Amino acid sequence: MKVPYLLPLLTCILGLFLTATVYSIHKGFENKEDLQIIMSDNKSLLSNVKIDIGKNILLINTLQAFYNASTEVSREDFRVFSQALLDISPSIQAVEWVPRVTHKDRYSFQQKAIKDGFHDFDIIEPAPGGGFMPSEKRDVYYPVYYVEPLEGNEVVLGLDPPNHKSRIEAISTATKTGEVAATSPVMLTQENKYGERYKGILLFSPVYYWDGVPDSVDKREAALNGLVLMVLRVSDVVKYTLATSNIDHGVTIIDVSDETTDDLIYQSAKINVNEGLIVEDVMDVGGRKWKICVYPKIVNGGGVLGATSWAIIFAGLGLTAFFTFAISQLIYQRKIVEGLVKDRTKEVRELSSAMEKTVEGVSVINKKGSFTYVNEAYAALCGYSTQELVGENWNVTIAEEDHPLLIDACKQAMDDVKAEFEACINAKNGEDINVRISMVKKMDEKRGFVGYYCFMSDVTQRKQAEIKLKQANEELEEFAYRTSHDLRSPLVSSIGLLNIVKFSIETNDYDIALESVGHIEGSLKSLDALVDEILALTKMKYSDEEDVRVDIYELVDDSLKKLDHLPNFDRLTIDVNCTPSCSLQVKKSRLKLIVENLISNAIKYQDTSREDSYIKISCYSNYEGFVFEVRDNGLGIPEEFRDRLFRMFQRFHPKESYGSGLGLYMMKKSADIISADLIVEHLTQGTVFKLIIPVNQGEGL
Amino acid sequence: MIIKRILVVDDSEADQFLSKYMIESVCKEIDVLQAYNGKEALNLIDELDQKPDLIFFDINMPIMNGLEFLDIYTKSDQPCSVVMLTSSDDQNDRDRCMAYGCVQDYILKPLDREYILNIAGQRR
Numbered sequence: 001m002k003v004p005y006l007l008p009l010l011t012c013i014l015g016l017f018l019t020a021t022v023y024s025i026h027k028g029f030e031n032k033e034d035l036q037i038i039m040s041d042n043k044s045l046l047s048n049v050k051i052d053i054g055k056n057i058l059l060i061n062t063l064q065a066f067y068n069a070s071t072e073v074s075r076e077d078f079r080v081f082s083q084a085l086l087d088i089s090p091s092i093q094a095v096e097w098v099p100r101v102t103h104k105d106r107y108s109f110q111q112k113a114i115k116d117g118f119h120d121f122d123i124i125e126p127a128p129g130g131g132f133m134p135s136e137k138r139d140v141y142y143p144v145y146y147v148e149p150l151e152g153n154e155v156v157l158g159l160d161p162p163n164h165k166s167r168i169e170a171i172s173t174a175t176k177t178g179e180v181a182a183t184s185p186v187m188l189t190q191e192n193k194y195g196e197r198y199k200g201i202l203l204f205s206p207v208y209y210w211d212g213v214p215d216s217v218d219k220r221e222a223a224l225n226g227l228v229l230m231v232l233r234v235s236d237v238v239k240y241t242l243a244t245s246n247i248d249h250g251v252t253i254i255d256v257s258d259e260t261t262d263d264l265i266y267q268s269a270k271i272n273v274n275e276g277l278i279v280e281d282v283m284d285v286g287g288r289k290w291k292i293c294v295y296p297k298i299v300n301g302g303g304v305l306g307a308t309s310w311a312i313i314f315a316g317l318g319l320t321a322f323f324t325f326a327i328s329q330l331i332y333q334r335k336i337v338e339g340l341v342k343d344r345t346k347e348v349r350e351l352s353s354a355m356e357k358t359v360e361g362v363s364v365i366n367k368k369g370s371f372t373y374v375n376e377a378y379a380a381l382c383g384y385s386t387q388e389l390v391g392e393n394w395n396v397t398i399a400e401e402d403h404p405l406l407i408d409a410c411k412q413a414m415d416d417v418k419a420e421f422e423a424c425i426n427a428k429n430g431e432d433i434n435v436r437i438s439m440v441k442k443m444d445e446k447r448g449f450v451g452y453y454c455f456m457s458d459v460t461q462r463k464q465a466e467i468k469l470k471q472a473n474e475e476l477e478e479f480a481y482r483t484s485h486d487l488r489s490p491l492v493s494s495i496g497l498l499n500i501v502k503f504s505i506e507t508n509d510y511d512i513a514l515e516s517v518g519h520i521e522g523s524l525k526s527l528d529a530l531v532d533e534i535l536a537l538t539k540m541k542y543s544d545e546e547d548v549r550v551d552i553y554e555l556v557d558d559s560l561k562k563l564d565h566l567p568n569f570d571r572l573t574i575d576v577n578c579t580p581s582c583s584l585q586v587k588k589s590r591l592k593l594i595v596e597n598l599i600s601n602a603i604k605y606q607d608t609s610r611e612d613s614y615i616k617i618s619c620y621s622n623y624e625g626f627v628f629e630v631r632d633n634g635l636g637i638p639e640e641f642r643d644r645l646f647r648m649f650q651r652f653h654p655k656e657s658y659g660s661g662l663g664l665y666m667m668k669k670s671a672d673i674i675s676a677d678l679i680v681e682h683l684t685q686g687t688v689f690k691l692i693i694p695v696n697q698g699e700g701l
Numbered sequence: 702m703i704i705k706r707i708l709v710v711d712d713s714e715a716d717q718f719l720s721k722y723m724i725e726s727v728c729k730e731i732d733v734l735q736a737y738n739g740k741e742a743l744n745l746i747d748e749l750d751q752k753p754d755l756i757f758f759d760i761n762m763p764i765m766n767g768l769e770f771l772d773i774y775t776k777s778d779q780p781c782s783v784v785m786l787t788s789s790d791d792q793n794d795r796d797r798c799m800a801y802g803c804v805q806d807y808i809l810k811p812l813d814r815e816y817i818l819n820i821a822g823q824r825r
Contacts (some may be wrong), residue, residue, distance in 0.1 A: 481789075484789075486761070490713075491808065492788050494812055496811025515718065519719070520715070522715055
């Protein structure tokens with residue numbers, strides 16, 4: 001099955017495959033480089049995060065050192081020092097002083113705070129129904145006594161949550177170890193300036209009454225003055241690190257101190273990469289173990305697409321689309337062209353077939369005058385085969401005397417595009433054929449002259465008809481001319497002679513009168529004979545007669561009886577050699593006219609100077625057909641007049657007979673009508689006329 | 702110049718008789734010769750020692766007609782005057798005949814007495 005658009009489909013698939021392949025190869029190289037960069041950035045960022053967390057822890061140590069170096073830290077001292085710390089690290093939510101207060105000192109601490117301006121100060125704890133309430137009686141309290149900045153942190157002043165397990169543990173650990181201790185991540189009570197609450201950690205650092213850290217746990221618990229507390233927003237620490245390091249990677253910090261559960265402290269972006277792309281480390285923060293993970297923000301672990309990758313994808317898809325479209329268009333155009341070619345081929349075949357079959361000769365001639373194409377009709381007209389003519393110069397088919405016409409026509413066609421002329425062609429068999437030739441200038445697509453189209457039609461029949469028509473017209477003109485002359489002439493003569501008769505009678509010259517009357521009689525007889533023949537001729541031309549069976553012997557016999565009154569008939573020896581059974585299917589009046597005139601002429605133009613004048617009438621058959629022959633030894637026809645024998649008004653022996661000169665003409669016309677041939681043989685003495693009727697008409701001989 | 706001999710060339714016996722009668726009725730001294738076609742006329746002229754002074758010539762004749770005769774006769778030495786005497790009133794015939802230098806006139810049959818008198822008078 002033919003799939004017209006299989007190629008574009010394959011091109012599209014191949015293009016996508018190549019694009020994917022190139023992309024994959026490129027991506028392989030790119031990933032390798034990216035991996036190195038990513039890992040380097042991961043490590044760098046991890047290191048920076050750790051440093052920044054460490055810096056913040058150092059700040060609480062600074063505050064602890066401040067307490068250790070001071071005999072007593074007033075609220076104002078704390079504010080000033082803390083403000084310096086807050087200015088260093090914006091990630092610090094609050095810096096606080098949490099003194100160790102026994103129950104018996106609770107009141108004095110309260111009074112002191114009131115004295116500092118906090119009139120509602122009391123040691124408080126979260127109330128069960130929400131809000132805060134004064135702390136219930138305990139042996140020791142760890143209330144927030146100083147807090148900076150105060151603004152936003154007022155709520156925690158005096159707060160000592162008894163159920164805050166992580167806080168209690170951190171205080172305990174810091175007291176016992178003498179080192180900074182951190183809580184597990186807690187949701188901060190304070191809100192930031194946007195009203196959001198973050199997870200943070202509380203870092204506690206112990207301050208002892210002693211100079212330095214006591215050397216045992218008991219001593220440290222006994223000597224504990226209080227703890228400096230730093231509330232650290234871990235998220236802000238990491239954001240600061242990310243902002244300052246210009247590495248846009250994800251960071252996740254998890255408190256993994258508790259082996260059973262991981263407590264998420266901070267996560268800047270979800271981890272969507274392979275483990276191989278993650279750099280992690282565990283950091284000790286105030287006695288807690290924080291796992292810090294740094295990783296790139298790459299979906300599906302493939303990394304971010306680079307410009308080159310995009311270029312490859314776009315270029316690949318673009319080229320695929322282009323080639324697919326181009327090939328589709330080519331196929332579409334090809335189909336259109338194929339359709340057009342198919343239609344045109346069909347038209348050309350039909351035209352070619354028509355051209356081959358047309359009765360008109362068609363040929364194509366190049367600049368040099370040689371045939372490049374000849375159809376069958378053209379070749380047939382010239383008597384050649386098409387193969388014989390192709391390559392031949394076309395003047396071989398035109399009669400040499402018509403070559404000037406040919407040259408003129410070529411010139412005219414060059415000037416006027418088309419030319420027509422009539423010429424005679426020499427057929428291969430020597431036959432001359434009259435043709436009408438139309439020449440059309442042939443031009444190529446650049447309108448340059450390349451030859452001629454030649455259309456040729458046989459006009460021989462028309463030419464012959466024209467010749468016959470011309471002859472008929474000439475005959476008609478001659479007939480009219482001679483008729484008018486020959487009719488008028490005897491009348492004019494008779495009128496003149498009658499005047500002589502009249503004058504002669506008046507002068508009693510009767511001899512002249514009688515002679516004149518004799519001439520008048522002769523003239524009128526001549527006129528009468530002429531009128532008869534003209535009528536006979538007219539009758540012959542216009543009558544439409546059927547063929548009938550004619551007995552030749554009877555016809556000859558009747559004619560002889562009809563003509564026996566002619567002068568000198570009796571002195572002739574007439575020999576008739578026609579059998580009584582000899583008959584023809586023919587137009588009787590035509591045959592009768594011919595037979596009577598042939599016998600009549602033989603009688604009229606006998607040679608009266610000789611004794612043995614004869615007429616021999618015979619009929620027989622030969623290969624040409626039926627022959628009726630009249631042979632005589634009469635005057636014959638002078639040689640110089642033989643070429644006009646069958647023309648009108650020809651009289652060759654005027655002294656011997658008063659013929660109209662139409663007899664032989666009428667015989668010839670009658671012979672033509674019955675498709676017979678009338679020929680004459682001139683003998684040394686006399687003449688032989690033969691009427692040859694074709695065999696198919698001589699049936700029943 | 703006195704006309705002493707006239708040749709009448711016509712294939713019609715009646716016209717020959719008529720023309721001869723008319724000429725002789727005007728002047729009996731004129732010798733009238735006759736020929737029945739151009740060929741006979743040429744032969745006769747050739748045979749005569751005394752050539753005719755005038756020829757009356759018909760146009761339509763068998764054997765050799767008037768125009769065929771003129772073609773030959775006009776080329777002969779000192780051809781005499783020819784008057785075409787014919788029953789053809791065709792202008793073409795008239796023009797063709799009058800184109801020959803020896804043709805003096807073109808008249809229609811029958812030949813009348815006045816014409817002969819006129820010619821005879823002029824000649825005298």
